[in-house]
Amino acid sequence: MSGFHRKRAPLKTVVSAIFAALISLVVLFFALYFLISGYLGKGQSFQTLLLEILPACAALLFAWGLTLFFLKRRVGAPSEKLRSSLQSLSDTVSKGARLEPEETERDFQDLRDELSSQSEKLLSLLKYTRKKTGEEAAQREKNALARRIATECVAAERTLTGADYHLSYKLARGKGLSFDYADAFRIDGETVFFAIGDVWGQGIDAALFLDKLKNGLKTGVLSGKLLSKVMTTVNAQLYADNQASIGATLFAGVYNFVTHELHFVNMGHFAPIAIGSGASYLRVRAGTPLGLYEKVTPSEERIELLEGQGLVFCTEGVLLAAGEGRMLGFRRTNMTAHALANNPKAAEEILKSLGATPDKEEDAAVLVLRYYKEPKKEEENGGSSVAERARNYYKELFSKSGDRH
Amino acid sequence: MFSIAGALSKASAMEFCSAVGSLGEMIKDLVIDCEKVTFVDSEGLRQLVIAQKLMQKRGSFSLIRVPAVLSEALFRTGLSQKIRVLS
Numbered sequence: 001m002s003g004f005h006r007k008r009a010p011l012k013t014v015v016s017a018i019f020a021a022l023i024s025l026v027v028l029f030f031a032l033y034f035l036i037s038g039y040l041g042k043g044q045s046f047q048t049l050l051l052e053i054l055p056a057c058a059a060l061l062f063a064w065g066l067t068l069f070f071l072k073r074r075v076g077a078p079s080e081k082l083r084s085s086l087q088s089l090s091d092t093v094s095k096g097a098r099l100e101p102e103e104t105e106r107d108f109q110d111l112r113d114e115l116s117s118q119s120e121k122l123l124s125l126l127k128y129t130r131k132k133t134g135e136e137a138a139q140r141e142k143n144a145l146a147r148r149i150a151t152e153c154v155a156a157e158r159t160l161t162g163a164d165y166h167l168s169y170k171l172a173r174g175k176g177l178s179f180d181y182a183d184a185f186r187i188d189g190e191t192v193f194f195a196i197g198d199v200w201g202q203g204i205d206a207a208l209f210l211d212k213l214k215n216g217l218k219t220g221v222l223s224g225k226l227l228s229k230v231m232t233t234v235n236a237q238l239y240a241d242n243q244a245s246i247g248a249t250l251f252a253g254v255y256n257f258v259t260h261e262l263h264f265v266n267m268g269h270f271a272p273i274a275i276g277s278g279a280s281y282l283r284v285r286a287g288t289p290l291g292l293y294e295k296v297t298p299s300e301e302r303i304e305l306l307e308g309q310g311l312v313f314c315t316e317g318v319l320l321a322a323g324e325g326r327m328l329g330f331r332r333t334n335m336t337a338h339a340l341a342n343n344p345k346a347a348e349e350i351l352k353s354l355g356a357t358p359d360k361e362e363d364a365a366v367l368v369l370r371y372y373k374e375p376k377k378e379e380e381n382g383g384s385s386v387a388e389r390a391r392n393y394y395k396e397l398f399s400k401s402g403d404r405h
Numbered sequence: 406m407f408s409i410a411g412a413l414s415k416a417s418a419m420e421f422c423s424a425v426g427s428l429g430e431m432i433k434d435l436v437i438d439c440e441k442v443t444f445v446d447s448e449g450l451r452q453l454v455i456a457q458k459l460m461q462k463r464g465s466f467s468l469i470r471v472p473a474v475l476s477e478a479l480f481r482t483g484l485s486q487k488i489r490v491l492s
Binding site for chain 1: 415446447448450451454455458480481482483484485486487
């Protein structure tokens with residue numbers, strides 16, 4: 001690339017010079033006109049007029065001369081400079097072109113200014129990109145941490161079975177950051193506790209809320225408190241410092257697998273699907289979700305399951321999956337639950353059948369509680385009789401009396 | 406009065422939240438017209454609770470023209486006892 005910079009015509013200078021010349025001519029004309037007309041009007045002689053006007057004319061002519069000199073300098077000098085530049089170019093063309101010194105300085109200055117402005121823009125863009133990338137990375141880390149807390153806090157599945165009952169849940173964690181909750185564990189030789197719920201809220205706050213909920217429930221239930229008291233205590237724990245207004249719907253129950261009594265509390269969760277009772281859903285009282293309000297009034301209810309009856313619980317993610325993103329999946333969920341409730345892996349099959357899989361955005365959980373009408377088939381239990389199975393079960397249970405999950 | 410339409414869900418939660426949050430301190434009583442709400446999920450209900458808590462500090466919060474889909478969700482979750490619904 002050649003370093004030679006073509007000299008631009010000094011258009012601005014020429015225009016300003018012409019303009020100055022014109023102005024001085026006009027001034028000269030008007031001055032003479034007023035002087036002559038003034039003198040002649042007062043009746044002065046022409047000689048006096050010449051004597052008084054001459055110095056003024058001389059001054060004006062001097063000014064005009066100066067203007068011409070200025071014009072010559074401003075217009076003529078660049079032309080000479082251009083000529084000398086061309087001469088210089090022709091002299092040095094064999095050595096390679098070079099920048100004319102004055103132009104080089106100006107061009108370098110322009111280039112410096114341009115580069116400086118561009119670099120400022122680039123730096124600010126880089127700073128923004130770094131900040132954004134940093135924020136996104138931090139957010140990704142937070143999301144991953146939230147998922148890890150939720151995953152480690154709540155087991156993905158659990159099954160508790162006895163001679164004539166089956167309690168199991170399956171939880172499919174979605175890709176999103178809103179978490180479902182499910183839990184089941186034995187309390188003593190006769191009772192099991194189960195719970196299922198939806199956490200309202202997202203991210204780390206929701207994951208920590210989930211952890212608090214799980215531990216609060218387990219502590220309360222194992223201490224032998226009534227479910228309604230446990231809910232009140234857990235609500236108070238969750239409400240404290242709940243700046244993000246995270247909440248959770250919850251259905252919690254204590255099932256006695258000897259008497260088949262179920263004590264439960266519903267804190268704003270979906271009513272369970274009733275199996276084998278002729279009704280579609282179990283009628284339950286509505287309670288307020290946990291953690292959102294300072295005071296809740298949980299109401300403990302009691303039912304007795306009859307042989308062949310069962311309950312299927314699901315979370316919002318299941319209904320959304322069944323309704324393909326809309327809350328229209330109640331009927332489909334109900335039909336699927338009825339069709340699959342007797343399956344040994346009912347919870348998992350219901351989830352699969354409704355398309356509530358981990359590739360979905362929402363978490364989804366199904367919990368199934370069944371009181372079998374018919375004794376389990378012989379082949380399912382290694383060919384032993386019902387009585388023998390019952391004996392084995394209690395023997396196993398009491399041998400693990402200290403093992404409360 | 407405020408009017409909401411369409412889905413009150415996770416997708417629209419941020420919009421709803423910022424709209425309520427942008428209301429000046431001068432506004433003491435907020436009434437939300439829910440006639441055009443077509444869908445509500447847990448996040449939508451949570452946003453209503455947040456709005457209610459915010460407005461109750463200043464004055465009052467209530468819903469009017471609540472469609473069946475929202476009314477059912479409020480009843481199921483016990484929020485019908487907490488959030489005022491005007492007939």
